Amino acid sequence: MSSYPISDHPPAMSRIEAIFIEHHGWLRTRLRRSVGDAFTAEDVAAETFTQLLHSPPPQEVREPRALLTTISRRIVYELWRRRDLEEACLQALAHVSGDVQAISPEDQLQLLQALRAMDQALAGLSAKECAAFLLYKLDGLTYQAIGAQLRITPSVARRYVAKGLLQCYKAAGFAPLE
16 A cells, blocks of 8 residues: 555545455455465455456445455356366376376476466357367367267357367467458
8 A cells, every 4th residue: 555645546546445445354254264265365355356456447336345246256266167177187187197296297287277278268169169179179079970969060060169279279379360
């Protein structure tokens, strides 16, 4: 916090500061019950206020706790989703290699980072589009087989896979072909 009085800050900043001062402790306590430990609760609370700071300035927040709850729930959901993804990856590695410890920590980190990047790239797809893309890339299924499994036509399966590929290309920084 700066040494300037709150009144010297822009109105939106002073409002967010007031919300922080009044509700930070409450949010941290609430999150600790939800996520199970103080460190994660503090991280989520900090990210909640960071997102609030970077959102459009609130004109008037009538229910600050409801707003903070909504933002923090999204963050906690993403945290759990990432943990589930990491756990699934580690289980798959253990199943394939028999021992996750045989893979170096650096390789595990690179794999998890790649999975997070792919997860983020595919986040804009529907469940069926994502499933079609993963069946094509990971399982090597044909459009016909994907269509049969997802109960869609092969041409729709092809379109879904193409959309997944486009998302990956965009995430990698490649411009789509016109």
